[in-house]
Amino acid sequence: MTSGAVREQTLKLREELIAMIPSLEIIVARALGPGDDARDAAQEVLTRALAAIDQDRPIRESLAAFVHGIAAHVIADVRAARARLPVTEVDADQLSVEDAGPLDRMIDDQERGAMDGALARLDPDDRELLRRCYVAGETVAAIAADLGEPASRVRKRKSRALQQLRALLGPGARDGHILADPRTRKT
Amino acid sequence: MNDAADHEESDAAQGYVAGTLGPEETAAFERHLLTCAACRDEVRQGAAISASMRGVAERAPAAGGERRGRRPTVWKAPVFAGLGLAAAVVLLVTSRDDDAARLARLYTPPPFEAMPVRAPLTELDVLVDGAMAAYATGDYGRARERFARIPAGELTTGARFYFGAAALADGRASAAREPLARVVADSLSPFAAPARVLLAKALLHGGLADSALATVAVSRDAAARAFADSIRTLLRPSRR
Numbered sequence A: 001m002t003s004g005a006v007r008e009q010t011l012k013l014r015e016e017l018i019a020m021i022p023s024l025e026i027i028v029a030r031a032l033g034p035g036d037d038a039r040d041a042a043q044e045v046l047t048r049a050l051a052a053i054d055q056d057r058p059i060r061e062s063l064a065a066f067v068h069g070i071a072a073h074v075i076a077d078v079r080a081a082r083a084r085l086p087v088t089e090v091d092a093d094q095l096s097v098e099d100a101g102p103l104d105r106m107i108d109d110q111e112r113g114a115m116d117g118a119l120a121r122l123d124p125d126d127r128e129l130l131r132r133c134y135v136a137g138e139t140v141a142a143i144a145a146d147l148g149e150p151a152s153r154v155r156k157r158k159s160r161a162l163q164q165l166r167a168l169l170g171p172g173a174r175d176g177h178i179l180a181d182p183r184t185r186k187t
Numbered sequence B: 001m002n003d004a005a006d007h008e009e010s011d012a013a014q015g016y017v018a019g020t021l022g023p024e025e026t027a028a029f030e031r032h033l034l035t036c037a038a039c040r041d042e043v044r045q046g047a048a049i050s051a052s053m054r055g056v057a058e059r060a061p062a063a064g065g066e067r068r069g070r071r072p073t074v075w076k077a078p079v080f081a082g083l084g085l086a087a088a089v090v091l092l093v094t095s096r097d098d099d100a101a102r103l104a105r106l107y108t109p110p111p112f113e114a115m116p117v118r119a120p121l122t123e124l125d126v127l128v129d130g131a132m133a134a135y136a137t138g139d140y141g142r143a144r145e146r147f148a149r150i151p152a153g154e155l156t157t158g159a160r161f162y163f164g165a166a167a168l169a170d171g172r173a174s175a176a177r178e179p180l181a182r183v184v185a186d187s188l189s190p191f192a193a194p195a196r197v198l199l200a201k202a203l204l205h206g207g208l209a210d211s212a213l214a215t216v217a218v219s220r221d222a223a224a225r226a227f228a229d230s231i232r233t234l235l236r237p238s239r240r
Helices: A003-019 A021-032 A036-054 A063-084 A109-120 A124-134 A140-147 A151-169 B004-009 B012-018 B023-033 B037-054 B083-096 B100-104 B123-136 B140-148 B157-169 B173-185 B192-205 B209-217 B222-235
Strands: none
Touching (some): A003 A036, A021 A063, A109 A151, A124 A151, A124 B012, A124 B037, B123 B157, B192 B209
16 A cells, blocks of 8 residues: 555544544443543543554454444443442442433433423323333334334334424434533533 | 444344343444444434433532542643642742752642633544543643654644643653743743743753753743742752
8 A cells, every 4th residue: 555545544544533432422421421431531542543543553343343442441441440449439420320221321401401391292102102212222123012013103103203302402403412512512 | 233224223222222232232333333423313312311201310510429520521722720829839849948859840730720612623632632631630641641642743832831741740851841842932822931940840850950040040930030049049059
């Protein structure tokens, strides 16, 4: 490969990596809980991945698999470090909330309040469908079998309900960003 | 989940939100999530739905949330709060003890306060943020390492200042000299005056007391001039 092609490949990988940042933040926050540890872990993953790209280290699998592998190591390191802390020093946020979903604590009061209002305006059947999908974690096929409806119809209902929520939440949610990005949130 | 049809039929996003996927399914979905904006949006939306329906929200720090306080996610530029305090500490230390080693030591690294910005996160931001995140937590060794990975030409004057401060605080005075010298050369920068004191300390570490004196003696900054006086005291024949 010529030096120009190598440079082009490096730039392409960097762009792909930057595009992965929002998802990476979700992954580490889900694994570690939101907070400083998650932010530091995401930074560490990006720093290591960028270093590998810049040094032209071979990335045998896809970049996503490569980044996910780094994330798994960094998350394991953070968990191991936490395990060595006395319980009293462990962030209270890291102790699981019995009834919480793994991503629930990423949502602040303002976002939850907005979603409360939007859900209240949804058809009760659609609201129940979303509960079964995102709280109970049932598959669409299982829900359809339970309701005696074709899965394709249930899937369409789910998709329409999500679109309706986006519309109810306003222009900021149109691109799917129901959760305000903390980097751009007005304080 | 590699093609559109698989994607359409998959319930992985909702299982990921609800926490019902097994470890292998979770890993596979996360690899996909890294490159799929549609799934990312569904996960975000599903998380908000889940939090709303379960009545869970992120706790405010005042309610006993984070042990170490909340930081904004992004830092753009260092700020100067507390630099005066750092200078005061320098004065206090130098008036008590003119021993070269003590004079060269960085007792209180310049504090850094994060400042939230509303700007797209660039590649450089990511690298600088990583370094400043380590600096803000007092992990100067890691901060220095992270700054060192950034091409020198891409660092702002403020970032160079903290790079030098991190290196000095980490006991790597020789690594501190180059970035601090560049900050001093940027004479219009508000970082230039405090950088002179740090650079002088870095030079003292290397036994270069005359160069250290020359660095701070020309400054109009009170802290730098006081530091110059301390070096002069050190250099007096009777004290050597």
